[in-house]
Amino acid sequence: MKAKFQIAALILAVVMPVFASAQFILGGEFRPRAEYRHGFKSPATTDMDAAAFISQRSRLNLAYKNEKMRIGFSLQDVRVWGDVAQLNLSDNSFSVHEAWGEYFITPALSLKAGRMELVYDDARMLGNVDWAQQGRSHDIGLLKYENNAWKFHAGMAYNQDKEQMSGRVYTVAGNYKTMQLFWANYKKENLNASFLFLNNGKQDTEEDGEILSYPTRYSQTIGGTATYLLKPITFNASIYKQLGKEIGNKDMDALMLAFNAKWSITQEFSFTPGFEYLTGTSQREVLEPGFNQNNSFNPFYGTNHKFNGHMDYYYVGNHINSVGLQNIYFKVNYGKNRFSAGADLHLFSAAADIIDQENPSQLMDKNLGQELDLYIGYKLADNVMLNAGYSQYFATESTIALKGGSTDETSNWAWVSLTFKPEFLKY
DSSP: OHHHHHHHHHHHHHHHHHHHTOEEEEEEEEEEEEEEEESSSSOOOTTOOOEEEEEEEEEEEEEEEOSSEEEEEEEEEEEETTSSOTTOSOOSOEEEEEEEEEEESSSSEEEEEEEEOOOOTTSSSBOOOTTSSSOOOEEEEEEEEEETTEEEEEEEEEOOSSOOSSOOOOOOTTOOSEEEEEEEEEEETTEEEEEEEEEEEEEOOEEETTEEEOOEEEEEEEEEEEEEEETTEEEEEEEEEEEEEETTTEEEOEEEEEEEEEEESSSSEEEEEEEEEEOOOOHHHHTSTTOOEEOOOOOTBSOGGGSSOTTOOSSSSSOTTSSOEEEEEEEEEEEETTEEEEEEEEEEEOSSOOEETTEEEEEOOOEEEEEEEEEEEEEEETTEEEEEEEEEEEOOHHHHHHHOOOTTSOEEEEEEEEEEOOEEEEO
16 A cells, blocks of 8 residues: 555656646536527517527536647537437537647747637627527637737638548538638737738539539638727727629629727716628619629628627628618616626618519618617626626518518517536646
């Protein structure tokens, strides 16, 4: 027995100096969320029955780092309460959200590869979509340089649905086949400015007689965002231009502009007016012979629930290649100690022409209605948060023409969530 203790002590004497220069964190997240939906994502239809359910995200997060590398794992289970039997043997709710490694060539230069979240700037073009229980992650490699005020990231992704012996046809719907990005950021004192270049390649299908081919269409997004603090106001502006080719070999020519000014009236209370403009494709021009252009801006992989209203009528799995959007909004926020609350009002209108489906020679009003979002949060304890919200959309006839439904029905949505973020182990 004494010999065993001596061996154990020897092992600890060898291993402990290694761990002393490294950090290991094992954490988790548990987030059940109850929702009531009646006209969520699109206006309620006549006699629609409201939906109600409870979904849950459960994550186990592991992080390790030392002087030369970092490792990240995130395993998750996403389910709706009751979606499987109580005595089930297995289900398909479990997945790997993140699994990546980063090697530091120098303290400032590193190479990161694997499955990871991409969150840049305000998450307009690249975000983790944390509101969705499953979130978003990418299989990608990044070369990173970060030093003092400057950061540079260059990334490349190439997707296939399986190991193959021949061919490169990609069959996973909704994904890009290949993507390259370059991001540069400068942050000093009151200024934070970024530049982004995103080359997005989507696989298309072409038919020439009986011969099928699968070309990759490339579109380019070029632009950036800047934030400047001039107390008590924080100014934020973004501009992105999209060019290249889209599915169907269409020419892409689109633009996005955004501006807001957050006025911190007191330490607890702020008021933010803002405006967003995302170009769209005119429904009238689409009817013209030979028209083969896409003028609809696409915020490809951004956290779009964050923008344009919480009810997700625009750019959250919908409103792509449509008439675009103009969004005038006003946000009021309050936060003190453990409590926070906010209210957002959005005034929506189309950026391009909407035709009357019953009379295609006539154009409809571009007014797409208004949305009111109310939300509160309370920190129950360290790493335990209670959040709730209520939203209502006031649709117009133009909204109905685009998305269906009825203006006579109430379109609303309510939710409440409880979030636990425990830290099981930290060494």
